[in-house]
Amino acid sequence: MAGNRIRSLLRGLKGQCPRCQGRDLFQSRYRLRPECPHCGLPLEQEDGWSLGAIPINYALTCLFWILPVGLLFLTGILSLTTALVLAGLGAVAIPFLTYRVTKSLWVGIYYAVLPHELDSAGQKKRGAR
Numbered sequence: 001m002a003g004n005r006i007r008s009l010l011r012g013l014k015g016q017c018p019r020c021q022g023r024d025l026f027q028s029r030y031r032l033r034p035e036c037p038h039c040g041l042p043l044e045q046e047d048g049w050s051l052g053a054i055p056i057n058y059a060l061t062c063l064f065w066i067l068p069v070g071l072l073f074l075t076g077i078l079s080l081t082t083a084l085v086l087a088g089l090g091a092v093a094i095p096f097l098t099y100r101v102t103k104s105l106w107v108g109i110y111y112a113v114l115p116h117e118l119d120s121a122g123q124k125k126r127g128a129r
Helices: 002-013 049-074 080-097 099-113 116-128
Strands: 026-028
Touching: 002 099, 049 080, 049 099, 080 099, 099 116
Parallel strands: none
Antiparallel strands: none
């Protein structure tokens, strides 16, 4: 069971389907497919389900951009104006650049927390046919 959880997380981090390792999870740059085109695993559960990717994206932006810029300001390396401009630009640009990673990571986290859904989702789909 723990192996499935870690596998789901790692596959999500790599942008792969948590079940079959398929890589075509996105229809376009910013649009996740409703289900994996290879195995049919649901990637979008319901409206608002994927909002969990937002705090991940926010944490990445703060940890890897805002915090370093703030520290550079506090140590006197950057002026206040430069720090504010850099922080603002990063706060806008980084979420767009990391969107796919955080969205697929969120799918991996979901299936890592609820690994039984990996199997039951396939059974629901097979039962509907």
